[in-house]
Amino acid sequence: MAQGIRNLLGLRDMEPDGIVEILDTARSFREVLERPIKKVPTLQGTTVVNLFFESSTRTRISFELAERRLSADVVNFAASGSSVSKGETLKDTARNIEAMKTDIVVIRHSSTGAPHFLSRLLKSPVINAGDGINEHPTQGLLDMFTMREKLGELKGLNVCIVGDIAHSRVARSNIFGLTKLGANVAVCGPKTLIPDYLEQFGVKVFVNIDDAIQWADVLNVLRIQLEREAGGDFPTIREYRLYWGINRERLEKSSKSIVIMHPGPINRGVELDADIADGETSVILDQVTNGVAVRMAVLYLTGAKPS
Amino acid sequence: MKIYLRNARVVDPSGKYDGLFDLMIVDGAIQEISSPLGGNPVNYEINLRGKLVVPGLFDMHTHLREPGQEYKEDIASGIAAAANGGFTGIAAMPNTDPVVDSADVVKYVIDRAKQSGLVDVYQIAAVTEGRKGERLSEMKDLSEAGAVAFSDDGSAVSDSHVMRLALQYSSMLGRPIIQHCEDHSLTKSGSANESAETIRYGLKTQHRLAEELILSRDIMMLKAFGGKYHATHISTAESVNLVKRAKEEKLPITCDVTPHHLFLDDNLLGNYDSDYKVNPPLRTKEDREALVEGLKNGIIDAIASDHAPHALHEKEVEFDAAPFGMIGLETTVGAVMTELYHKEVLDIQAIVRLLSLNPRRILGLAVPEFNLGAKADLTIIDPDYEWVVEPEKFKSKSKNTGFKGMRFKGSAVGIIRGEKFFFSDRLK
Numbered sequence: 073m074a075q076g077i078r079n080l081l082g083l084r085d086m087e088p089d090g091i092v093e094i095l096d097t098a099r100s101f102r103e104v105l106e107r108p109i110k111k112v113p114t115l116q117g118t119t120v121v122n123l124f125f126e127s128s129t130r131t132r133i134s135f136e137l138a139e140r141r142l143s144a145d146v147v148n149f150a151a152s153g154s155s156v157s158k159g160e161t162l163k164d165t166a167r168n169i170e171a172m173k174t175d176i177v178v179i180r181h182s183s184t185g186a187p188h189f190l191s192r193l194l195k196s197p198v199i200n201a202g203d204g205i206n207e208h209p210t211q212g213l214l215d216m217f218t219m220r221e222k223l224g225e226l227k228g229l230n231v232c233i234v235g236d237i238a239h240s241r242v243a244r245s246n247i248f249g250l251t252k253l254g255a256n257v258a259v260c261g262p263k264t265l266i267p268d269y270l271e272q273f274g275v276k277v278f279v280n281i282d283d284a285i286q287w288a289d290v291l292n293v294l295r296i297q298l299e300r301e302a303g304g305d306f307p308t309i310r311e312y313r314l315y316w317g318i319n320r321e322r323l324e325k326s327s328k329s330i331v332i333m334h335p336g337p338i339n340r341g342v343e344l345d346a347d348i349a350d351g352e353t354s355v356i357l358d359q360v361t362n363g364v365a366v367r368m369a370v371l372y373l374t375g376a377k378p379s
Numbered sequence: 380m381k382i383y384l385r386n387a388r389v390v391d392p393s394g395k396y397d398g399l400f401d402l403m404i405v406d407g408a409i410q411e412i413s414s415p416l417g418g419n420p421v422n423y424e425i426n427l428r429g430k431l432v433v434p435g436l437f438d439m440h441t442h443l444r445e446p447g448q449e450y451k452e453d454i455a456s457g458i459a460a461a462a463n464g465g466f467t468g469i470a471a472m473p474n475t476d477p478v479v480d481s482a483d484v485v486k487y488v489i490d491r492a493k494q495s496g497l498v499d500v501y502q503i504a505a506v507t508e509g510r511k512g513e514r515l516s517e518m519k520d521l522s523e524a525g526a527v528a529f530s531d532d533g534s535a536v537s538d539s540h541v542m543r544l545a546l547q548y549s550s551m552l553g554r555p556i557i558q559h560c561e562d563h564s565l566t567k568s569g570s571a572n573e574s575a576e577t578i579r580y581g582l583k584t585q586h587r588l589a590e591e592l593i594l595s596r597d598i599m600m601l602k603a604f605g606g607k608y609h610a611t612h613i614s615t616a617e618s619v620n621l622v623k624r625a626k627e628e629k630l631p632i633t634c635d636v637t638p639h640h641l642f643l644d645d646n647l648l649g650n651y652d653s654d655y656k657v658n659p660p661l662r663t664k665e666d667r668e669a670l671v672e673g674l675k676n677g678i679i680d681a682i683a684s685d686h687a688p689h690a691l692h693e694k695e696v697e698f699d700a701a702p703f704g705m706i707g708l709e710t711t712v713g714a715v716m717t718e719l720y721h722k723e724v725l726d727i728q729a730i731v732r733l734l735s736l737n738p739r740r741i742l743g744l745a746v747p748e749f750n751l752g753a754k755a756d757l758t759i760i761d762p763d764y765e766w767v768v769e770p771e772k773f774k775s776k777s778k779n780t781g782f783k784g785m786r787f788k789g790s791a792v793g794i795i796r797g798e799k800f801f802f803s804d805r806l807k
Contacts, residue, residue, distance in 0.1 A: 082581075084579065084580075085649075161692070161695070161696055162696060162697055163695055163696070181697065182699075183697035183698060183699040183700060184580070184581045184582050184583065184651065184697075184698060184699065185580075185581075185582075185650075185651025185697060185698040185699075186651075186697045186698075188650055188651045189651060189696075189697055189698070192650075203581070204581060204583070204699065205581050205582075205583065206580065206581025206582070207581060241581065244581055267578045268573070268578070269574065269575035269578045270578070272575045273575075273579065
């Protein structure tokens with residue numbers, strides 16, 4: 073029987089067993105998603121609040137679907153049009169919503185540590201749906217779930233994350249989760265987008281994408297935030313595409329078939345060419361489906377009431 | 380008015396009265412220093428058996444927040460906190476609202492402080508008008524009004540030409556420029572030190588070179604243009620090296636370090652508690668060790684609190700959104716006694732130099748002396764008092780300290796400054 077988890081703030085401090093428990097639980101919810109009726113009564117009578125202080129389409133919809141498929145009552149709170157724009161603090165917003173007797177809080181915020189801050193103030197479990205440049209734990213988990221589904225064991229698997237590592241919460245959650253479960257993790261991108269010290273976490277650093285492709289079983293390609301070009305973190309989108317963009321020509325240099333992942337939304341023709349994104353080795357849409365199952369598992373494990 | 384301090388271990392830097400003594404203070408002046416009489420104290424007598432009596436401590440880096448931000452701290456509450464922390468004198472930084480860049484504001488602060496009078500308050504004035512880093516403030520007029528030094532603290536004097544002018548102009552006045560070393564183009568939105576720990580925590584970081592570049596530049600400018608220069612709150616191992624080399628060249632440079640940079644490091648940031656968000660940011664364990672080494676070998680001249688009060692509502696927010704700074708007046712002595720005195724890193728004479736004599740000398744102020752007829756200016760320290768840091772018990776209006784919950788051994792328990800005195804309820 074599942075032990076349950078208090079909060080899901082990040083994968084950084086989780087035990088490997090805890091991560092495996094979520095992934096295993098997600099497997100049974102993944103089966104639910106194949107049934108004609110995709111709804112279970114698990115969280116009936118539980119109210120989940122989605123607090124989104126930063127715009128998000130995919131993650132918000134995925135959480136909402138997961139919540140509804142568990143029969144939870146769902147409240148959506150988006151920062152625009154709410155009292156946050158009137159200068160209410162995060163603390164007040166969250167405590168007011170909790171005072172309405174909600175049970176689980178899902179938060180997306182542009183500031184690192186906002187979910188940790190909330191978890192100190194609230195009695196409800198807090199699930200991090202992405203905080204600043206820190207973590208996006210459910211994305212990390214769904215990426216791991218998908219790799220397990222496609223390739224079996226994570227132990228010994230060579231996973232390379234490509235793109236803006238320095239500002240990516242997806243990269244960080246992938247690094248923490250994958251290394252805990254014994255995968256070999258590398259990153260690749262321009263030096264200005266890769267933080268120092270990564271080697272200390274057991275992460276390999278490639279600057280040359282062709283070297284990364286030779287090494288990798290999986291490429292997890294990150295979205296290049298177009299505003300990074302304006303910020304001068306790399307010279308131009310054109311140059312990025314030329315030297316780090318994933319295209320068929322590059323992939324064909326590898327003798328093995330490399331699994332292509334992307335957390336979305338894709339800048340087609342920038343970090344990833346359209347034919348690869350839609351190609352036979354791409355698992356991008358499986359990631360989206362699995363995301364719902366993984367989020368169901370996390371909600372179930374945080375919301376499970378003692379019987 | 381008589382106060383008779385009995386059985387005190389007097390720490391006298393001149394060596395004349397270093398040892399166990401009874402001190403009779405009459406109308407604010409030291410009237411008698413004699414070998415302990417023994418026996419039990421009566422009425423105006425205070426038994427200080429086991430306590431240290433040291434020259435009044437001085438904090439050369441305090442933010443009093445008045446005028447303009449009295450909800451964080453005001454002159455009266457800042458003085459109360461200083462007295463409770465064992466300081467008989469403090470120097471206030473000028474980043475108030477309005478900025479202390481005119482003689483009127485200097486006089487206002489000094490007058491307000493005199494109303495309480497318990498602690499000497501000196502004012503540091505801005506280097507540039509409005510702390511904008513563009514045009515020099517009226518330094519001579521400010522100096523005449525009582526300003527003891529100049530600083531744009533909170534920001535560096537970034538523009539090299541302005542820094543040149545500041546060094547040259549202030550050299551006419553004999554007053555130091557106190558630099559907050561930070562290359563702002565390198566720090567931007569970074570709110571933590573750049574290290575393996577903070578990369579792991581997913582924080583926006585600032586590189587240590589931001590401090591070291593400005594310090595290096597300033598040392599070169601000091602060599603070329605003269606003046607007196609003090610680097611405040613240095614926080615990295617390389618900054619200690621830079622100051623060491625400058626001192627070897629006999630340049631007129633001094634520096635201070637805060638207790639939080641000495642005793643706290645960036646592995647505390649994993650819970651994203653904004654009480655640990657300070658500027659410069661908490662560095663690594665290696666930096667802390669280098670700073671302690673800098674104290675031991677005399678490269679670092681002073682310990683200063685950088686007491687930076689912020690209201691609860693300002694700190695109780697997301698890490699990125701919180702203001703930088705922690706309070707320090709009421710934890711400095713406890714931290715120093717616990718970490719430096721009891722761990723036998725420094726003896727009490729060295730601690731007195733760092734917390735009383737040197738900060739006063741850097742600011743051109745007279746040093747308290749144990750001489751018959753001299754005005755009493757002393758701090759009483761109980762080296763063995765054990766306590767837990769509970770910010771809600773502080774006299775400061777603000778409670779933002781990264782030392783919260785820590786267990787200290789050693790505390791200031793009272794001050795006497797002329798006819799004014801304060802005895803803490805910790806004095807037993």
